[in-house]
Amino acid sequence: MNDPTQSPPVDGGAGNGDAALRATVDAWERDEVARFIAKAPERRAQFTTLGGFPVKRTYTALDVASTPAEDIGLPGQFPYTRGPYPTMYRGRTWTMRQIAGFGTAEDTNGRFKYLIANGQTGLSTDFDMPTLMGYDSDHPMSDGEVGREGVAVDTLADMERLFDGIDLTKISVSMTINPSAWILLAMYVALARRRGYDLHQLSGTIQADILKEYQAQKEWIYPIAPSVRIVRDCITYCAQHMKRYNPINISGYHVSEAGGSPLDEVAFTMCNLITYVEEVQKTGMHVDEFAPRLAFFYVCQADFFEEIAKFRAVRRVYAKIMRDRFGAANPESMRLRFHCQTAAASLTKPQYEINVVRTGLQALAAVLGGAQSLHTNGKDEAFAIPTEEAMRIALRTQQIIADESGVADVVDPLGGSYFVESLTTQYERAIFDVIDEVDRRGGTIKLTEESWFQRRIADFAYDTALKKADGEKPVIGVNKYVMEAERFDLELHPYDVSTAARQIAGLNKLRAERDNARVAALLEELVAVAGDSAQNIMPVTIALVDAGATMGDIVEKLKTVWGTYRERPIF
Amino acid sequence: MVYLASSDLVPKALAGDTRAIARLLTRAESGSAEARPAFDELFRHTGRAHIVGITGVPGSGKSTLVARLAAAIRAGGRKVAIVAIDPSSPFSGGAILGDRIRMGELGGDPGVFVRSMATRGSMGGLARGALEAVDVFDAAGYDIVLIETVGVGQDEVDIARAAHTTVVVSAPGLGDDIQAIKAGILEIADVHVVSKCDRADADKTIADLKNMLMLGLASARGTWRPQVVPTSAVRDEGVQELLTMIDRHREALAASGEIDARCAAIAERRLLAAGEEILRDRFVRDRHGRLAGLLAQLARRSLSPHSAATLLIAELGENA
Amino acid sequence: MDAGGERIRVIIAKVGLDGHDRGVKIVARTLRDAGMDVIYTGLHRTPEEVVEAAVQEDVDVIGVSILSGAHMTVFPRILAALKARDADDILVVGGGVIADDDCAALKSMGVRELMLQDTPPAEIVAMIERVVTERGPR
Structure with missing residues (x-):
């Protein structure tokens, strides 16, 4: 395993100034610090970040001496450590994108309109488990899950109702969906065509990052190879037909939620990025044709400065990979843009109101780290999906940061901080170490099959659980400042028990009314396309959803070609 | 209940x-x-089931193969039981038994019974009671009992001695050499499976294995010559051929009369193992009394382990 | 080291479509380290598959982890399938994201214990040992 405990980069060949500074710092440690500690010891012998990086008492110019000035650079310039754009939030603040989704398409459409009315500037869609896993709402595996954790979408008709009355050329729409992402993308395209939009006008994102599913979130359908091919097809299709659309959102968030370290969160996204780029390059497409639309998604965890350094470092790493490993020449191919969500797994059920404060601090770190869009969690997420009230407070949290705090007025205000710059460089080196190890051991797909990523996540998760249990990792309300006999009287988001019946009724009606012969013929065409990996799966899928095929029709048909994935779990 | x-x-x-x-x-x-x-x-009530040991190094695709083999046995109308053995933690003695994962496709069929067991660090490799578990299945009318082990080394050799037919699974791409040689289990196979034969490097694994067998490195027991069966879970190939080969092996053992020798060897081993276990349990029963006293003498080097054991056995005789 | 005694056997099950396995993995490790035999079902199982496995494995306890909100569907199906197999001596416990009202309802249906987010591992071990002791020998 990569060793994050390596000493921070300290100046190698010091000039006279550095030598003088070092002498001053040594004297300070020897005199003031030693004397002070003798009277009042520090809280711990060694402090570390949440991710296990040791942190020193304080940082000085010595700690940034080994970081070349050009690696820090300026906002909007290679390697984009200080931000992907030169003016950042001075132009437009980040996109406030609260995820929403529950019940049927009509139910979620109502929540979307509520959020837009409250000042939200982008949409983000959460789907229910059956939709995420490619099952129709009436499949036996969907029992009890329809419309519960997100919105149920089986058909294009559902998609039409989901965005009813919302001009999709004016607002960007993100869809959190993975193994079945290409079908949702096909529905979005078919919907846009029916409304007469120019596809190049559409802006938005599908997550579609399948590799992190095998590694972390565990939502999959097919084996790895055909699943990566689908991702490739989404990227190449969008590069040709939807110039403003992000065909993938390479995600570290789920690595973190599955228990992985902050380092692994960002490092694994770089490993997965490399795999996707290589797959698309095999089709003959140049990296600059598609890389400008690659997007990323990270968590913002609790350790304030570590998170800021993490975001700055991964931007630098990405820029170097794209230029040096893949020969990108277009600056747009080197700017890492990311969506950020505060850490759901950090929220607690005990004293749940304080989740507002946790989320506020995490959101502030995301903004100081240069996020392009942000979702802040509701205070009640440890209970159920958030209520309207919880979502409003979460949105207001972002608005306070944007409009009241002043932090959006200066680009990368922490740039030049000895500590933040030093930690940024440490993170950069540690990320490259992980990438090197993965390369050396045979690459991302092989190591995913061998559960190498999964084991690193499980190990860090287990360590964290032990540290929480023995109090080494304080969690307020859980293992510190616990309130006895707490009663929860909060209003929770209700689940409408009629959801499944309403959804299934619509599904049956559609099946009765559509041209079943045409659907059957297109499904045979789908099988042929699936069997020939030189073809792109998007056009036939678009034709299928337009003809009334359900998600389940398409997914089940392809299972006969590709089979399904079953993991060999590690502990 | x-x-x-x-x-x-x-x-x-x-x-x-x-x-x-x-x-x-x-x-x-x-x-x-x-x-x-x-x-x-x-x-x-035992003696009717055909007992098949299946082993191979981790990553060889053995669990998938066992699941498919069970399905093939069911398709032919016979009942099958699977004893899946995983290692215990050497620290707590507890175990995580994950092998049911692959058995998902068999769910709900009363003709398939899957049981996970932990090695429990029992002397001699096989899970304590694994062979009595086989007896239970045999007596209960299961036609074929598959014993699946993970890991490498002693466990595998023990299976060969406990099973009528032993299958060793190898896979391409796990290393430069044939893993079975490294693990010291090449010699015990009646049937070799090379899994994942959809992979390009599978031909080399098959060729290496066949060469090895021809060179006689794997000296066959009796008249049966070990056979190589290629399989592919991805292409769903080779499983029926494997089942046919297992049946052929059983018939060959019966035709040559070697089955009696194998059964006698299994019986002898079980008798000796049972004897060891009985003695061990009785030695350990007085862990804090007599045993502790002898251990103290061992620590002073005034008694050797062998003499101490002889003494204990003599005392057992007196107390009997 | 365990002559005579039966070890506690626990099946750890992920039922339905939810793939969050951080919790089950921590629980599985913890129970193993406490000396139990843990059988993991893998992801995406049906209640009936879990009960079939629990019967064949002769477990003392079925531990179900569910974070998808489908608990009010999943637990009753497990309890019904156990009853149908004359196996309701197998204890059912659960963990995940479950609201208090639902917890009470599930316990009245026959779910023995529910341990939610942030339960220290040692408490889970103690709970399993307690419910098995309360059930008595079988």
Whole structure:
């Protein structure tokens, strides 16, 4: 395993100034610090970040001496450590994108309109488990899950109702969906065509990052190879037909939620990025044709400065990979843009109101780290999906940061901080170490099959659980400042028990009314396309959803070609 | 289900009752004294099942193969039981048994019974009670019992001695050499499977294995010549061929009469293992008294382990 | 080291479509380290598959982890399938994201214990040992 405990980069060949500074710092440690500690010891012998990086008492110019000035650079310039754009939030603040989704398409459409009315500037869609896993709402595996954790979408008709009355050329729409992402993308395209939009006008994102599913979130359908091919097809299709659309959102968030370290969160996204780029390059497409639309998604965890350094470092790493490993020449191919969500797994059920404060601090770190869009969690997420009230407070949290705090007025205000710059460089080196190890051991797909990523996540998760249990990792309300006999009287988001019946009724009606012969013929065409990996799966899928095929029709048909994935779990 | 004495579980198990079988398996594993007479009774009903050991290094695709093989056996109308053995933690003695994962496709078929067991660090490799578990399945009318082991080394050799037919699974791409040689299990195979034959490098693994067999490095036992069966889970190929090969092996053993020698060897090994276990249990029973006294003498080097054991056995005779 | 005694056997099950396995993995490790035999079902199982496995494995306890909100569907199906197999001596416990009202309802249906987010591992071990002791020998 990569060793994050390596000493921070300290100046190698010091000039006279550095030598003088070092002498001053040594004297300070020897005199003031030693004397002070003798009277009042520090809280711990060694402090570390949440991710296990040791942190020193304080940082000085010595700690940034080994970081070349050009690696820090300026906002909007290679390697984009200080931000992907030169003016950042001075132009437009980040996109406030609260995820929403529950019940049927009509139910979620109502929540979307509520959020837009409250000042939200982008949409983000959460789907229910059956939709995420490619099952129709009436499949036996969907029992009890329809419309519960997100919105149920089986058909294009559902998609039409989901965005009813919302001009999709004016607002960007993100869809959190993975193994079945290409079908949702096909529905979005078919919907846009029916409304007469120019596809190049559409802006938005599908997550579609399948590799992190095998590694972390565990939502999959097919084996790895055909699943990566689908991702490739989404990227190449969008590069040709939807110039403003992000065909993938390479995600570290789920690595973190599955228990992985902050380092692994960002490092694994770089490993997965490399795999996707290589797959698309095999089709003959140049990296600059598609890389400008690659997007990323990270968590913002609790350790304030570590998170800021993490975001700055991964931007630098990405820029170097794209230029040096893949020969990108277009600056747009080197700017890492990311969506950020505060850490759901950090929220607690005990004293749940304080989740507002946790989320506020995490959101502030995301903004100081240069996020392009942000979702802040509701205070009640440890209970159920958030209520309207919880979502409003979460949105207001972002608005306070944007409009009241002043932090959006200066680009990368922490740039030049000895500590933040030093930690940024440490993170950069540690990320490259992980990438090197993965390369050396045979690459991302092989190591995913061998559960190498999964084991690193499980190990860090287990360590964290032990540290929480023995109090080494304080969690307020859980293992510190616990309130006895707490009663929860909060209003929770209700689940409408009629959801499944309403959804299934619509599904049956559609099946009765559509041209079943045409659907059957297109499904045979789908099988042929699936069997020939030189073809792109998007056009036939678009034709299928337009003809009334359900998600389940398409997914089940392809299972006969590709089979399904079953993991060999590690502990 | 209320508590039932083991002797009351036996008739139910013989009639194929799943819960009774499952309870007896637990008591086989725990070595319960209460269950001894019940296992004596069950043993009288054994001798019909064909016992197949399946082994291979981790990552060889063995679990997938076992699941498919079980499905093929079911398709032919025979009942199959699987004893899947995973290692115990050397620290706590507990275990995580994950092998049911692959068995998902078999769910709901009463003709398939999957049981996970932990090695428990028992001397001699096989999970404590694994062979009594095989007896339970045999007596309960399962036609074929598959014993699946992970890991490398002693466990695998023990399987060969406990099974009528031993299958060793290798896979391409796990290393430069044939992993079975490294693990020292090449010699024990009656049938070799090379899994993942959809991979480009599989031909080399097959060729290496065949060369090795021709060179006689794997000296065959008796008249049967070990065979190589390629399989591919992705293409769903080779499993029926493997089942046919296992059946052919059984027929060959019967035709040549070697089956009697194999069964006698299995019986001898079980007898000796049972003897060791009985002695061990009786030695350990007085862990804090007599045993501790002898250990103190060992520590002073005034007695050797062998002499101490001889002394204990002599005392057992006196107390008997 | 365990002559005579039956080890506690626990099946750890992920039922339905939810793939969050951080919790089950921590629980599985913890129970193993406490000396239990843990059988893991893998992801995406049906209640009936879990009960079939629990019967064959003769477990003392079925531990179900569910974070998808489908608990009011999943637990009753497990309890019904156990009853149908004359196996309701197998104890059912659960963990995940479950609201208090639902917890009470599930316990009245026959779910023995529910341990939610942030339960220290040692408490889970103690709970399993307690419910098995309370059930008595079988």
